[in-house]
Amino acid sequence: MKKGILSKNFQLFVTIVLFLVLFLAGSLRYRGFFSAQVFLNLFIDNAYLIIIAVGLTFVLISGGIDISVASVVAFVGMLSAYLLQNGWNPYVVMLLMLLIGSTGGFLMGYIIHYFKIQPFIATLAGQFLYRGACFIISTTSIIIDNPVYTTIANYQIKLAPKAYISISVVIALLVVIAGTIMARFSKFGRAVYAVGGNEQSANLMGLPVGRIKVLVYVLSGFCAALGGIVFSFYTLSGYGLQNIGLEMDAIASSVIGGTLLTGGVGSVVGSMFGVLIQGIIQTIIIFQGNLSSWWTKVAVASLLCLFIVLQRIISANRDKFKRKMLNNA
Amino acid sequence: MKKLTRNQIFWPLVALIVLLIYNAFFAKNFFKISVVDGHLYGNLIDILKNFAPLALLSIGMTLVIATGGVDISVGSVVAISGAIACSIIDGRLGIFNHSLVSALVSALLSGLACGLWNGFLVAKVKIQPMVATLILLTAGRGIAQLITKGKIVTINSAPMMKEYYFIGAGYLLGLPFALYIVIAFLFLVLLLVKRTAFGLFLQSLGINSKSSMLSGINVDRIKLVVYTISGFLASIAGILISSNIKGADCNNAGLFIELDAILSVAIGGNSLNGGKFMVQASIVGALFVQCLTTTVYALGVPPEAISLLKAIVIIVLCLFQSDSFRQRVFKGFKRSVKGADAA
Numbered sequence: 001m002k003k004g005i006l007s008k009n010f011q012l013f014v015t016i017v018l019f020l021v022l023f024l025a026g027s028l029r030y031r032g033f034f035s036a037q038v039f040l041n042l043f044i045d046n047a048y049l050i051i052i053a054v055g056l057t058f059v060l061i062s063g064g065i066d067i068s069v070a071s072v073v074a075f076v077g078m079l080s081a082y083l084l085q086n087g088w089n090p091y092v093v094m095l096l097m098l099l100i101g102s103t104g105g106f107l108m109g110y111i112i113h114y115f116k117i118q119p120f121i122a123t124l125a126g127q128f129l130y131r132g133a134c135f136i137i138s139t140t141s142i143i144i145d146n147p148v149y150t151t152i153a154n155y156q157i158k159l160a161p162k163a164y165i166s167i168s169v170v171i172a173l174l175v176v177i178a179g180t181i182m183a184r185f186s187k188f189g190r191a192v193y194a195v196g197g198n199e200q201s202a203n204l205m206g207l208p209v210g211r212i213k214v215l216v217y218v219l220s221g222f223c224a225a226l227g228g229i230v231f232s233f234y235t236l237s238g239y240g241l242q243n244i245g246l247e248m249d250a251i252a253s254s255v256i257g258g259t260l261l262t263g264g265v266g267s268v269v270g271s272m273f274g275v276l277i278q279g280i281i282q283t284i285i286i287f288q289g290n291l292s293s294w295w296t297k298v299a300v301a302s303l304l305c306l307f308i309v310l311q312r313i314i315s316a317n318r319d320k321f322k323r324k325m326l327n328n329a
Numbered sequence: 330m331k332k333l334t335r336n337q338i339f340w341p342l343v344a345l346i347v348l349l350i351y352n353a354f355f356a357k358n359f360f361k362i363s364v365v366d367g368h369l370y371g372n373l374i375d376i377l378k379n380f381a382p383l384a385l386l387s388i389g390m391t392l393v394i395a396t397g398g399v400d401i402s403v404g405s406v407v408a409i410s411g412a413i414a415c416s417i418i419d420g421r422l423g424i425f426n427h428s429l430v431s432a433l434v435s436a437l438l439s440g441l442a443c444g445l446w447n448g449f450l451v452a453k454v455k456i457q458p459m460v461a462t463l464i465l466l467t468a469g470r471g472i473a474q475l476i477t478k479g480k481i482v483t484i485n486s487a488p489m490m491k492e493y494y495f496i497g498a499g500y501l502l503g504l505p506f507a508l509y510i511v512i513a514f515l516f517l518v519l520l521l522v523k524r525t526a527f528g529l530f531l532q533s534l535g536i537n538s539k540s541s542m543l544s545g546i547n548v549d550r551i552k553l554v555v556y557t558i559s560g561f562l563a564s565i566a567g568i569l570i571s572s573n574i575k576g577a578d579c580n581n582a583g584l585f586i587e588l589d590a591i592l593s594v595a596i597g598g599n600s601l602n603g604g605k606f607m608v609q610a611s612i613v614g615a616l617f618v619q620c621l622t623t624t625v626y627a628l629g630v631p632p633e634a635i636s637l638l639k640a641i642v643i644i645v646l647c648l649f650q651s652d653s654f655r656q657r658v659f660k661g662f663k664r665s666v667k668g669a670d671a672a
Contacts, residue, residue, distance in 0.1 A: 132633065133637065136637070
C-alpha cells in the first residue's frame with residue numbers, strides 16, 4: 001500500500017476510480033442513467049473543456065498558469081461567427097482561429113519568459129484583451145448558420161443503435177491521445193516536466209528553458225482556440241460573455257486529475273477524467289431533479305478540496321520516504 | 330529626483346495624474362463638483378464612492394501578496410457576505426430578522442470564517458495559495474446561492490433598509506460614508522504594518538520564508554492572520570456593494586473583483602512574488618482602476634471595452650516595471666554587459 005501511495009499514477013488511479021464510483025452510484029440510483037448515451041453525452045457536452053484542459057495541463061506542468069483560455073474561447077466563437085456571416089470560407093476561418101490562438105499564446109509566453117512577468121498577470125492581460133476584443137466585434141450574440149458548421153455540429157457518428165458521438169468528441173479524443181504521446185514520449189514533453197520540476201536544474205542540464213516555456217503557452221493557446229471552434233459547433237453562435245469563469249473549471253479539472261500547480265507533476269488523461277468527473281456531477285444533479293444547480297459548484301469544490309488534501313498527503317509521504325532512503329544510504 | 334522616482338508610490342501616482350489630466354481635456358465636466366441634497370456630487374466623488382470596495386480588497390490583497398500568496402476567493406466572499414446581510418435584513422433567514430446589527434455581525438463573521446478557512450489551508454495544510462483559494466472561489470457563489478435560495482434578494486421594503494443603504498451609498502459631511510470606512514481600515518492596517526513587529530515579520534516572510542522561519546518567526550501564524558484579514562475586508566466590501574444596490578445578487582456581486590484587486594496591487598508596484606510592499610500604493614492602484622472605469626463611462630465608450638483598456642494598462646505597466654524589458658528597450662543599442670545577461 002505504501003508503495004502504491006507513492007507511485008506516480010496513484011492519483012490518476014484514484015481519479016478514475018472516483019469517476020467509476022460516481023457513474024455506478026448514478027446508475028444504481030436513477031432510472032435511465034446507466035446507458036451508453038448518458039456516458040457518451042459526458043464527452044459530447046464537455047468536448048471543448050477536455051481540449052482546453054489538455055493544453056492547460058502542459059502549462060500547469062511547466063509551473064505556469066494560463067487564465068486567458070476562457071476568453072480565447074469566447075473570442076474565437078465571436079470572430080468566427082462574424083467572419084462566417086461575412087461569407088468567409090469556413091475552413092479558412094478555422095485555420096485563422098488556430099493561428100490567432102497560437103500567436104496569442106506565443107506573445108504571452110514571450111513576455112512571461114523574456115520580460116519576467118508573472119504568468120498570472122500576463123495571461124490576465126490576455127484574458128482582458130480577448131474579452132474586450134469580443135465586444136468590439138459586437139455586443140450581442142451572432143448566430144452561425146454556415147452549412148459546413150451546422151453539418152459538422154449535427155453529424156452523428158453511430159457507435160451502436162442507440163449510441164452516438166459527435167465529431168467534436170473525436171477531435172477531443174484525438175487531442176487527448178496526441179497530448180498523452182507528446183507528454184510521455186516526446187523530447188518536448190519530458191522537457192516540460194523537467195522545467196516544471198526545477199527550472200534551474202533544467203537550465204543546467206542544457207534544456208532550452210525559454211523555448212519550452214514559450215511553447216507551452218503556444219500549445220495552450222492553440223488548444224483553447226481549438227476548444228473555441230468545437231464550442232462554436234456546440235452552440236452554433238458567438239457571444240462575448242460566453243464561458244466566463246471557464247478557466248477555473250479547466251484548472252480545477254487538471255487539479256482533480258492529479259496535476260500539481262507547482263509544476264512537474266500531472267497527466268493529460270488525468271485532466272480528461274477531471275473534466276468527466278465535473279460532468280458526471282452535473283448529470284447526477286440533473287437526474288436528481290429537485291436539487292438546485294448551485295450544488296454542482298459546491299460539490300466540485302468539495303472534491304477539489306479532497307483531492308488537494310490527498311495530494312498533500314502523498315507528497316508529504318514521498319518526502320518522508322526520500323529522507324528515509326537518504327538516511328539509510 | 331532619483332529618490333522620488335525610486336519611491337514605489339511614484340509611478341502609480343504618475344499614472345493616476347496622467348489619467349486625470351487626460352480627463353481634464355477630453356471628458357466634459359469631469360472635474361465639476363456640485364452640491365446636491367446636502368452632499369458633494371460629481372465624477373470625482375463618484376470615483377471615491379465606488380472605489381471603496383475595491384480599495385478594501387486591495388488592502389487585504391496587498392498583505393496576502395506580500396507573503397508570496399494570492400487570494401482569488403475574495404469575489405465569492407463578497408457574494409456570501411452580501412447574501413447573508415441582505416437575507417437577514419429582509420427577514421429570510423428566520424433568525425435575528427430585520428436587525429441591522431446582527432446582519433452586519435453575521436456578514437463580517439462569515440468573512441472571518443472564509444478567511445480563516447483559506448488561511449488554514451495555506452498555513453496549516455500547506456496548499457499553494459492559488460489552489461487553496463480556488464476552492465472557495467468555486468464553492469463561494471454556490472454557497473451564496475444556497476443562502477438566498479437562488480433568488481436575487483432585494484431589501485427595498487425592509488424596515489432597516491435606509492440604515493443599511495447609508496453604509497454603502499450614504500454621505501457624511503458631504504463625502505461618501507464608504508470613503509471613511511476605507512480610510513479607517515487603511516489607518517488600522519498601516520498601524521499594524523508599520524508600528525508592530527507583525528509588519529516587519531510579514532515583510533521578512535515575503536522576502537524569504539525559510540530564513541524567516543529559521544530565525545524564529547511563526548510563519549504559519551502570520552499567513553493565517555493575513556488571509557483572515559483579507560477575508561474580513563472582503564466581507565466589508567460585500568456589505569458595501571450589496572448596500573449600494575440595495576440587494577444581493579449572488580451571480581454578479583463582486584464578479585472578477587479579485588482580478589481588479591490583484592491588478593490594483595500590481596499597478597501599485599508591489600511585487601507579486603511577495604516581499605516589499607506598500608499598502609498606500611495599492612490604494613492608489615485601486616483609485617486608478619476605478620478612475621479608468623469612470624473615465625470610460627464619462628467618455629461614452631461602450632462599457633464592455635473597458636477590459637481592453639485594462640489589458641493595455643496591465644501590459645504597459647508591467648513591461649515598464651520589468652527590469653529586463655527596460656534593459657532591452659532602452660539600453661538595447663549599447664549592447665551593454667547587462668543587456669547580454671538579460672538575453
